[in-house]
Amino acid sequence: MSRPRGFVVVTGSELVRGDRTDLNGPFLAGELLRLGVEPSRIAIVGDDPAELESALSEGLEADLCLVSGGLGPTHDDRTVELVARAADRELVVDEPLEGEIEAISRAIAERLRRPYADFAVGVRKQATLPQGALVLGIAGTAPGLVLETERGAVVVLPGPPPELKRLWPRALETAPVQAVLSRARVPERRVLRFYGASESEIARALAESGGEGDGVSATVCARDFEIHVDLFADEEGREQAEKLAAGLRERAGRHLFAEDERPVEELVLEQCRQRGLTLATAESSTGGLVAARLTSVPGSSDVFLGAVVAYANEVKVAELGVPGEVIVRHGAVSAETAAAMAAGARERLGADVAVSVTGIAGPGGGSPEKPVGLVYLHAEAPNGDLARRLTLSGDRDAVRGRATVAALHLVRTLLARSRDEAA
Amino acid sequence: MSRPRGFVVVTGSELVRGDRTDLNGPFLAGELLRLGVEPSRIAIVGDDPAELESALSEGLEADLCLVSGGLGPTHDDRTVELVARAADRELVVDEPLEGEIEAISRAIAERLRRPYADFAVGVRKQATLPQGALVLGIAGTAPGLVLETERGAVVVLPGPPPELKRLWPRALETAPVQAVLSRARVPERRVLRFYGASESEIARALAESGGEGDGVSATVCARDFEIHVDLFADEEGREQAEKLAAGLRERAGRHLFAEDERPVEELVLEQCRQRGLTLATAESSTGGLVAARLTSVPGSSDVFLGAVVAYANEVKVAELGVPGEVIVRHGAVSAETAAAMAAGARERLGADVAVSVTGIAGPGGGSPEKPVGLVYLHAEAPNGDLARRLTLSGDRDAVRGRATVAALHLVRTLLARSRDEAA
Numbered sequence: 001m002s003r004p005r006g007f008v009v010v011t012g013s014e015l016v017r018g019d020r021t022d023l024n025g026p027f028l029a030g031e032l033l034r035l036g037v038e039p040s041r042i043a044i045v046g047d048d049p050a051e052l053e054s055a056l057s058e059g060l061e062a063d064l065c066l067v068s069g070g071l072g073p074t075h076d077d078r079t080v081e082l083v084a085r086a087a088d089r090e091l092v093v094d095e096p097l098e099g100e101i102e103a104i105s106r107a108i109a110e111r112l113r114r115p116y117a118d119f120a121v122g123v124r125k126q127a128t129l130p131q132g133a134l135v136l137g138i139a140g141t142a143p144g145l146v147l148e149t150e151r152g153a154v155v156v157l158p159g160p161p162p163e164l165k166r167l168w169p170r171a172l173e174t175a176p177v178q179a180v181l182s183r184a185r186v187p188e189r190r191v192l193r194f195y196g197a198s199e200s201e202i203a204r205a206l207a208e209s210g211g212e213g214d215g216v217s218a219t220v221c222a223r224d225f226e227i228h229v230d231l232f233a234d235e236e237g238r239e240q241a242e243k244l245a246a247g248l249r250e251r252a253g254r255h256l257f258a259e260d261e262r263p264v265e266e267l268v269l270e271q272c273r274q275r276g277l278t279l280a281t282a283e284s285s286t287g288g289l290v291a292a293r294l295t296s297v298p299g300s301s302d303v304f305l306g307a308v309v310a311y312a313n314e315v316k317v318a319e320l321g322v323p324g325e326v327i328v329r330h331g332a333v334s335a336e337t338a339a340a341m342a343a344g345a346r347e348r349l350g351a352d353v354a355v356s357v358t359g360i361a362g363p364g365g366g367s368p369e370k371p372v373g374l375v376y377l378h379a380e381a382p383n384g385d386l387a388r389r390l391t392l393s394g395d396r397d398a399v400r401g402r403a404t405v406a407a408l409h410l411v412r413t414l415l416a417r418s419r420d421e422a423a
Numbered sequence: 424m425s426r427p428r429g430f431v432v433v434t435g436s437e438l439v440r441g442d443r444t445d446l447n448g449p450f451l452a453g454e455l456l457r458l459g460v461e462p463s464r465i466a467i468v469g470d471d472p473a474e475l476e477s478a479l480s481e482g483l484e485a486d487l488c489l490v491s492g493g494l495g496p497t498h499d500d501r502t503v504e505l506v507a508r509a510a511d512r513e514l515v516v517d518e519p520l521e522g523e524i525e526a527i528s529r530a531i532a533e534r535l536r537r538p539y540a541d542f543a544v545g546v547r548k549q550a551t552l553p554q555g556a557l558v559l560g561i562a563g564t565a566p567g568l569v570l571e572t573e574r575g576a577v578v579v580l581p582g583p584p585p586e587l588k589r590l591w592p593r594a595l596e597t598a599p600v601q602a603v604l605s606r607a608r609v610p611e612r613r614v615l616r617f618y619g620a621s622e623s624e625i626a627r628a629l630a631e632s633g634g635e636g637d638g639v640s641a642t643v644c645a646r647d648f649e650i651h652v653d654l655f656a657d658e659e660g661r662e663q664a665e666k667l668a669a670g671l672r673e674r675a676g677r678h679l680f681a682e683d684e685r686p687v688e689e690l691v692l693e694q695c696r697q698r699g700l701t702l703a704t705a706e707s708s709t710g711g712l713v714a715a716r717l718t719s720v721p722g723s724s725d726v727f728l729g730a731v732v733a734y735a736n737e738v739k740v741a742e743l744g745v746p747g748e749v750i751v752r753h754g755a756v757s758a759e760t761a762a763a764m765a766a767g768a769r770e771r772l773g774a775d776v777a778v779s780v781t782g783i784a785g786p787g788g789g790s791p792e793k794p795v796g797l798v799y800l801h802a803e804a805p806n807g808d809l810a811r812r813l814t815l816s817g818d819r820d821a822v823r824g825r826a827t828v829a830a831l832h833l834v835r836t837l838l839a840r841s842r843d844e845a846a
Binding site for chain 1: 438439440441442443444445446450451454455458462463464465466467468469471474478602621623624626627642643644645646648651653657658664676704706708709710712713714715717718719721722723724727728729730731732733734735737738742771772773785786787788817818819820823824833839
C-alpha cells in the first residue's frame, strides 16, 4: 500500500507576487510528512480565479488537499466558492454560522462606529459554504472547513499563520481527514538537534552511520543557526533509525544538545527552574532579541527577571555599572565589556544567572581591528562563567540572529557544565 | 494586449517537506512583477520525476517559466532532463561545456583526493542539455540555461539563492527572454500603509474610490498588524491609480501612516532624528520586542539609547523607579504602571522620548478583571504624552506582536502630533 498523497494550495496575491514569504506551505507540508502523508506539491497562487481554480482542481486529485488563505469577506477572497466548484458541490448558506459571524461583525461595526449594513454582505458571503462542509471554527470572521472529496478530503484554513495553526488540529479530528490518515503509515519520528557543527559535517556523520534507506528517511537541515536532524522510520526501519541515532551521537555527540523539539530558550529556562535560579540578560547589538526569545516561552516569568538593553555606552555605565575606563581602554565591543555587562546585569537585576552580548551588527561601525560580525558573549552563574568571541558572517539580521542563538547556547552550556560539576 | 504570464517552478525535496522555507520563489516572483510579467503561480515540488514533469509542463504553458533547483550531478537531479521532455527537445552533450565542467571537477577531485573517474558520469550528465539551450554560466558544476519555448522562454537556474541571483541577470539579456519582456508592460507601483483600520474597512474604501480595473490592479493585505495597499498601474492606469490613492487618503486618511515602504520603526527613528530626540523603551509583556524592532534598523544607535525589560515587579521598581504602591494599588498591568514605566525609562536612561508596554500575554495570568490580551501602553515625549489600553486577541505570540506594533505606532502618533502643534 503506497502512502496517501498530499497537496498544499496557498493563496494570496502578496505571496505569489513575492511581497511576502509563505510560511503556511512549509508548516502544512511538514505536518503531512509527520502524519505519514507524502507532501507532493505546494502551489502558491494569487487571487486570479482561473489560477486558483486550476490549482484547487489539481489539489483535489490528491488524497488530502490543504488550502490556506482567501477566506476574507471581500470579493477577491474566492477560496470557498472555488473549492465548491472544484469539488462539484452546491453553495449553501449555513444559518447558525451566519448568526455567529453576524454577532462578531456587529461587535466590530460597533467598535468602528459603522452601520452593520456595511458588513451584512460580507457576513453572508463568509457563511456560504459548500454542501456538506464541516466547520472547524471561526478565525476573525472566516470559518475553517473540511469537505469530503472523491479521493479523500480537502481542508480549508485561514491565511494568518496563528489562526491556521489554531484550526489545523481540529481538522485532524474530522471523519474525512481521519479516513485518509487511517490509510497513512505514520512514521516513527526521532529528532536530534545540534549546535556548533556545519550542515555538511552532520550530513557526513549521518552517511557514515548508514544513511537513509531500509525504511528510514532522514532530513538534515540548518534552521535558526542550529542543525536539525529528523529521522522518519516505517515499521521495518525502527532498528535502522536507532542505529543512525547512535551513530550520530557517537560521531557528533559534542554538538548534540537535544533529542526533542524544545527550543534552546526553553531548555535554558528549564535548567534554571530545576535549580531555582533566576535569569537576566544584558544586550547591546542584539537589542533585546535574547530577552524576547526567553519571554516567548509561557511561564518564563518564574525564572526570567528582566534585561537591560544598553545600546548607548552611557547606559552600559549607568544601568549596568560597566566601568567607563573599561570601555575607554578596551572598547564597547570587547571581552572585558561583555564580562562587566553580565556581572552588572546579575547585580543590578538581582539575578543568579546573566548572559551579555556586545558586538558590531553592521552594516556600519566596523573597522580593520573590529570588523562587522565581531561579537563578544559572556555568561555568568553562581558557580562560574563562560566567555565567547564570534566573528559572524551575513547581514545585520543574520549577525543579530546568530548572536542571539549563540548567547542562549552559551548559558545552556554553562549551566550544563556546572550541573555536571555539581554531580 | 494582456500582460505576459509568468510561472515559477521550485524543486527540492527539503522544500516540499517543509524542512526549509523557499526563498527563490518569492525572489523570482517579485522579479516577474517588476518586469511587468504577471506572476501566476509558484509551484514547489520534490524530486519525484512525475511531479516535477507535470509542474514543468504547466510552467511551459506560461510565457515565461522560471525553474530553480535540481541541477546537481546525481541521478535524482532531473530538472534539465525533464525540461527537455516537457519542451519536446532532444538531449545533446555540449562538448565545450563538458570541458569546462571537467576542469572544475578535476580540481574538486584533487582537493578531495578522489579519482576523477568518480566524477566523469556526473560531468557528462551536467553537460547534457536540451537542443538549442543557451548556457548562462556555471554554478558549482551546474550550468544555468535559457530555452525558447512555444509560448516564450524557460529559464533554468541553480537552487542556491546566491548562485541563482548571480545567473538571473544574464538570463534577462538573452533573446528568448527579451522577446517576452518586449511584450511586457512595467507597472507603476504605489504603496499606502494603514494602521488601526481593518482589512475589510480599507478594502471598502478602495472599492468606494473606484476599485481595481482600468489598468490598475490592487492588493490589500494585512501584514504585521498593519494594512498594506499596493497599486500597480499600467500606462493607461496611472490616472486611475492617482484617483484611488486620493480616495483612500480621503476615506481612510486618519489611518494612513506612510506612502512608502519604510517600516514604522524606521519612521519613528526618523521623527526623532529630525528633531534631535533620543529614544528608549520600558517593556514588560513584550520582553524586548519593541527594542529589537528599533535596533533592527541600521544606524538606530544615533537615536535609540536602550531599554529596560522589566519582567519582574522588583525590576520595575528598582530599574524604572515605578513606585511600589502604584503596583500594589493598580497592579503591574495598569495605566498607572505603564505611565510610571515610561517616565522611569526617560529618567533612568536619560532619553527624551520613551514608550512602555505592560500587559498579559497569556496563556496564563489572566483574570476576569484583567483578561489575557489586556495591554497598557504609554508614550512620553518632552511636549506631551499619550496612553493606550488594548484588549488583544490571539495566542501569546500574537498578543506580543500586536502590542509591539501598537507601541511603535503610539510613539509615531505622539511625535507626529507634537510636530503639528509645533508647526
